[in-house]
Structures are given as structure tokens and as C-alpha cells.
Amino acid sequence: MSAPAGRLVAVVEDEDTIREAMCYALKREGHQTEAFGDGADAWNAFARALPDLAVLDIGLPRLDGLELCRRLRARSDTLPIIFVTSREEEFDRVLGLEIGADDYLCKPFSMRELMARVKVLLRRSALLQDAARAPEDAATTVGDLSMDPLRLIVTWKGARVPLTVTEFLLLQALARRPGVVKTRDQLMEEAYPDRVTVSDRTIDSHVKRIRRKFAAADAAFDAIEGVYGAGYRYVVPAT
Numbered sequence: 001m002s003a004p005a006g007r008l009v010a011v012v013e014d015e016d017t018i019r020e021a022m023c024y025a026l027k028r029e030g031h032q033t034e035a036f037g038d039g040a041d042a043w044n045a046f047a048r049a050l051p052d053l054a055v056l057d058i059g060l061p062r063l064d065g066l067e068l069c070r071r072l073r074a075r076s077d078t079l080p081i082i083f084v085t086s087r088e089e090e091f092d093r094v095l096g097l098e099i100g101a102d103d104y105l106c107k108p109f110s111m112r113e114l115m116a117r118v119k120v121l122l123r124r125s126a127l128l129q130d131a132a133r134a135p136e137d138a139a140t141t142v143g144d145l146s147m148d149p150l151r152l153i154v155t156w157k158g159a160r161v162p163l164t165v166t167e168f169l170l171l172q173a174l175a176r177r178p179g180v181v182k183t184r185d186q187l188m189e190e191a192y193p194d195r196v197t198v199s200d201r202t203i204d205s206h207v208k209r210i211r212r213k214f215a216a217a218d219a220a221f222d223a224i225e226g227v228y229g230a231g232y233r234y235v236v237p238a239t
């Protein structure tokens, strides 16, 4: 299946050359773009209409990328958000914050790398919105967990748990095979179907965020087990 083209991608970046390069590359892929050089202008526009995907720099005038991400996430659990960061330290800091971005790229990155991630995230949200579903996309219930891939709704003991698309796919990969250990590479393949490579730490960071979100709904949540040296598995308690 090809990636949906012609989607509206917002680029919020105050460095003119990088912003222009990103918009140029996106347009070449057939997307529409809206570009903003500061966070406040971007938020004013997003308040009127959300884009299909947002690429956010972190250091921005007037309203930084982190706050912009928080505000966007408060309005939509599923909008794909990619952070671009300028320094490794900044990258570390962002991974430590759990603000619900779907992906992170550290500058300098290639436009090819950015396009690959945009493509995966847009395709994923299109698949998840598509009503004509293959059987494997039917709702899954495993013990207290229920996952609806069409509506991206996850509930735990009946309570809604808001997950990003990436978090949803990772959890789904684990919950579909309870008790089976999935390596970080396998999880990466399922959550990033276009063979885009992310670091093990990115997977760990996603898992950490998933656990934290479930813990907010149920402090006793411990269904995702880390297996030292191997990966993760979904555990359903014996009844």
C-alpha cells in the first residue's frame, strides 16, 4: 500500500534554511505544507485547524516545541508529532520528558530520513482511520486490556488510556502474543513498518511511557514485563 500523499504537514522551525529544506522535501513527496517560524503563530493556526502531521523544533521563539506538543496532544491523542532537536543533550532531555511525541530526529538529519518517518506515521494514521479492515485489525481483548485499532481506543478495566499511534502499535505487538518475548528489533519492526530504524532507547522510552499511562489509570498495572537481555513481553495473570 502506498503512503497517502497530499496530506497537510505543519513544519514549525525557526531556522529558515532547515524549515525551507523540510518544506521543499515534503512538497516533493506530494504533501501540502504550512510553515511557521515561531511557536505562537503555529498554535494560533492549530487552534483553528489541526494539520495531519506536525514536525516541531524544540527551541522556538515565543512558544517552545515542548509546550506546543503538550497543547497539541491535549487536543488529539492520535495526531502524529515528530520532534527535531539540535543537540544530543536536548534529545536526551526530551526523551526523559513524557509529552507524547511519536518520533524524534536529531539534527543534522537527512531529508530522506525525515520523509521516511513522515511516510510511516501518515500511512499508519490512514490505516487506522480506514474503515475497510483486515481481520488482524479487529479489536483485541486480552484480560483487562481492550484495544480498538480503528478508533485507536485503549481501555484498561474499562478506563480509557490515551496512547500515541506508536505506543498503540507497540502495545498491540506485545498484547497479541501474551507471554511471548518480543525483542526490541521485533517491536521496532511492528511499530515502524517501513524499516525505519530507531534506537533501542527509543523503544524503551515508548514502553516507559506506555507503563506510566497505564499506571495513571491503575497503579497496580504490571502487564508489560522487561526481560533482561531479551526484550519485553505482555503478561496476563493466571486466574
Ligand code: CA
Residues within 6 Å of the ligand: 013, 014, 015, 057, 058, 059, 060
Ligand atoms: Ca530552533
